[in-house]
Amino acid sequence: MTASTSRSSDLAPDFELTSTGSGATRLTDLRASGPAILVFVSEECPTSTLALRRLAPVATGLVESGIVVMPIFEDAPEIAARVARRTGWPGPVLSEPPPYETSRAYRLESLPTTVLVDRDGRIVSTVVGWDRDDLNALLAAATALVDAPAPSLTDEPPLRKPGCGAKNSYDPETIATLSSGGTDELEEMFERGWTDGLPVVPPTPERVAAMLGGRDPGASVGAVPPGMGEATLERVAACAVLAGCKPAYFPVVLAAVEAALDPAFNLNGQAVTTQSAGQLVIVNGPIRDAIGLNSGMGVLGPGWRANMTIGRALRLVVTLTGEGAPGRLDRSALGQPGKLGFCIAEDEESSPWESLHVERGFARDASVVTLVASDAPTSISDHQSRTPEDLAWVLGWGAASSWSANWWPLGATSLYVICPEHAALFAQAGWTKDDVRQAMFEAVRRPARELRRGETTSLVQASDPDAIVTKWTSPAEIMLIAAGGEAGRFSALLGPCLGMANQVVSRPVDWTP
Amino acid sequence: MEYVSPFDERTRGSDPLAPRSGDLAGKRVALLDITKPRGDEFLDRVDALLRERGATTFRARKEIFSKPAAAAVIEEVGAADLVVEGLAD
Numbered sequence: 178m179t180a181s182t183s184r185s186s187d188l189a190p191d192f193e194l195t196s197t198g199s200g201a202t203r204l205t206d207l208r209a210s211g212p213a214i215l216v217f218v219s220e221e222c223p224t225s226t227l228a229l230r231r232l233a234p235v236a237t238g239l240v241e242s243g244i245v246v247m248p249i250f251e252d253a254p255e256i257a258a259r260v261a262r263r264t265g266w267p268g269p270v271l272s273e274p275p276p277y278e279t280s281r282a283y284r285l286e287s288l289p290t291t292v293l294v295d296r297d298g299r300i301v302s303t304v305v306g307w308d309r310d311d312l313n314a315l316l317a318a319a320t321a322l323v324d325a326p327a328p329s330l331t332d333e334p335p336l337r338k339p340g341c342g343a344k345n346s347y348d349p350e351t352i353a354t355l356s357s358g359g360t361d362e363l364e365e366m367f368e369r370g371w372t373d374g375l376p377v378v379p380p381t382p383e384r385v386a387a388m389l390g391g392r393d394p395g396a397s398v399g400a401v402p403p404g405m406g407e408a409t410l411e412r413v414a415a416c417a418v419l420a421g422c423k424p425a426y427f428p429v430v431l432a433a434v435e436a437a438l439d440p441a442f443n444l445n446g447q448a449v450t451t452q453s454a455g456q457l458v459i460v461n462g463p464i465r466d467a468i469g470l471n472s473g474m475g476v477l478g479p480g481w482r483a484n485m486t487i488g489r490a491l492r493l494v495v496t497l498t499g500e501g502a503p504g505r506l507d508r509s510a511l512g513q514p515g516k517l518g519f520c521i522a523e524d525e526e527s528s529p530w531e532s533l534h535v536e537r538g539f540a541r542d543a544s545v546v547t548l549v550a551s552d553a554p555t556s557i558s559d560h561q562s563r564t565p566e567d568l569a570w571v572l573g574w575g576a577a578s579s580w581s582a583n584w585w586p587l588g589a590t591s592l593y594v595i596c597p598e599h600a601a602l603f604a605q606a607g608w609t610k611d612d613v614r615q616a617m618f619e620a621v622r623r624p625a626r627e628l629r630r631g632e633t634t635s636l637v638q639a640s641d642p643d644a645i646v647t648k649w650t651s652p653a654e655i656m657l658i659a660a661g662g663e664a665g666r667f668s669a670l671l672g673p674c675l676g677m678a679n680q681v682v683s684r685p686v687d688w689t690p
Numbered sequence: 691m692e693y694v695s696p697f698d699e700r701t702r703g704s705d706p707l708a709p710r711s712g713d714l715a716g717k718r719v720a721l722l723d724i725t726k727p728r729g730d731e732f733l734d735r736v737d738a739l740l741r742e743r744g745a746t747t748f749r750a751r752k753e754i755f756s757k758p759a760a761a762a763v764i765e766e767v768g769a770a771d772l773v774v775e776g777l778a779d
């Protein structure tokens with residue numbers, strides 16, 4: 178049995194190590210706020226992970242009592258962070274790379290080794306290996322220093338377990354073997370939480386460098402809500418790699434992230450809302466063909482790498498860099514498939530109208546992304562209308578129960594994806610986009626008394642029962658783009674995200690053919 | 691294997707809880723209305739309960755629930771001993 182307790186008045190050697198929480202950390206920083214418990218561990222040592230799992234439940238209480246509890250890994254920061262996650266460690270951890278000078282300074286022979294350092298920097302107690310009783314005594318000594326009650330470690334067996342050899346005592350060849358890894362890197366991505374639930378492409382430095390294409394990795398696009406992680410180009414590139422993007426897609430990903438971080442888009446609200454809305458990326462301009470974005474058959478579904486991975490890259494920036502993981506800071510009650518990633522292109526070539534980016538003030542030959550806070554699509558079939566009035570009526574009423582059956586007016590953007598056959602019918606009648614919007618707006622109206630059941634708007638509640646209420650506040654809330662398969666009279670409605678006071682945001686793509 | 695992290699590791703630590711105040715008597719409590727429907731009714735009830743316990747209260751209000759509070763609102767509630775904020779509707 179290697180567990181033992183020793184008492185000593187030795188001064189604890191100071192160190193400066195990398196933290197997974199806040200950069201470089203010194204022992205003097207740690208003990209500035211109170212006594213410090215240092216837990217020296219390593220990834221390969223089962224007794225180390227046992228110790229972390231069993232100390233984790235009492236660590237938060239100790240920290241709240243003013244005691245610092247800090248695991249120190251004889252491992253790289255990424256490995257330290259991964260093991261900390263796996264063991265449920267509730268705070269940051271430190272990483273000590275080879276040649277393990279700190280471990281040598283503490284004369285470690287075995288891991289885990291737990292060291293209690295008082296406020297003055299003296300070593301009060303040391304426990305080697307897992308020894309529940311000795312560690313309880315160490316915790317009691319620590320809490321006595323701050324007049325706090327002593328916690329009690331679990332009494333589940335094993336109560337004692339020998340540790341493993343500390344890496345600082347290994348020979349260089351063994352250390353090289355250990356650091357070569359050998360884990361399944363796709364599984365490791367799941368373990369790290371670098372995923373949206375689907376397999377990802379591991380962001381090796383080589384892949385990320387290729388994605389960056391010579392751009393400054395440290396340049397920042399801004400802070401990403403809701404966690405406000407900084408979107409450096411390197412992190413955005415890492416997300417693009419994870420998503421499966423080709424480097425040629427990166428200019429579109431970057432423009433999408435820039436648009437998403439415009440405060441007018443209110444990503445902050447969208448990222449945490451209980452609503453289902455995600456972030457839809459619409460691409461216009463010549464870059465569509467250059468990178469193979471689909472705007473035709475199956476445009477809202479899977480099948481095209483550029484569509485699938487560009488939308489996914491943006492969502493990974495929100496989910497990982499922005500810490501907006503579903504079920505955590507993302508509180509969406511239902512979610513929707515589009516939150517995995519949703520990117521489409523407009524079919525400018527078969528559209529009878531000005532394309533979206535030209536409507537929004539960009540040159541026809543510019544490449545532009547436009548972001549819309551959007552709910553999942555609903556297809557609207559109309560194979561029988563032969564007049565633009567009938568078709569506008571059918572498409573408009575397709576939105577009648579959007580958000581909620583009696584929520585009139587919406588007060589937010591509804592996006593229609595108009596299929597080529599529907600667009601052609603409008604075009605043959607000489608209808609512009611504004612004509613279509615106006616006809617849809619005027620078609621969908623009801624008296625307030627028919628809208629007073631269940632969830633409804635304050636406008637309906639305040640209106641005279643016979644007052645006419647429209648589904649939209651104005652035609653400007655209806656957004657139209659042309660896309661979809663050439664055969665099949667299905668257009669689609671993408672409902673809004675409400676209560677966000679947000680706008681549709683466009684950004685030019687920094688790209689030349 | 692070395693990878694490039696998509697996370698901003700600086701933001702991933704957890705902040706310690708503020709010290710618990712223990713007694714409400716004489717405390718100044720900010721009631722932050724985030725403008726969710728019926729949030730004011732909830733705060734009215736909390737207001738009454740706090741006053742019964744000897745606290746004084748004042749209201750602050752966000753412009754809209756879905757956006758971060760303006761700096762002036764944060765400063766306003768920051769002057770209180772305690773803040774009560776309700777979420778959702």
